[in-house]
Amino acid sequence: QGQLVESGGGLVQAGGSLRLSCAASGRTFRRYVMGWFRQAPGKEREFVATIGWSGGDTRYADSVKGRGTISRDNVKNTVYLQMNSLKPEDTAVYYCAAADTNVLFTTPQEYNYWGQGTQVTVSS
Helix, strand or coil, X not given: CCEEEEECCEEEECCCCEEEEEEEECCXXXXXEEEEEEECCCCCCEEXXXXXXXXXXXXXXXXXXXXXXXXXXXXXXXXXXXXXXXXXXXXXXXXXXXXXXXXXXXXXXXXXXXXXXXXXXXXX
């Protein structure tokens, strides 16, 4: 069974940056599409970014386009999300997910594995 563990969340001021990491273990996720989602209190889980097997293909939510960069290191079995120019509305629990597919899905139902999440809080 595979496991995903997120890290790198925290409290940051508006305009700041964070780099989230997602370490995979228990299996190789080299042929999995990897994604980042987030969920704010009282809201549904929403798509943030996704990346294909080789890292060459990516998709972003409009809300983070230009501010977020997803990347992966298949040797380290790790996925990253660099977030810049953070805003208070970015405050949420950020989840890493893996989908056994080569399609860059943006809906959480398509993802098979999930991490426990890491809290990101952006103060104004």
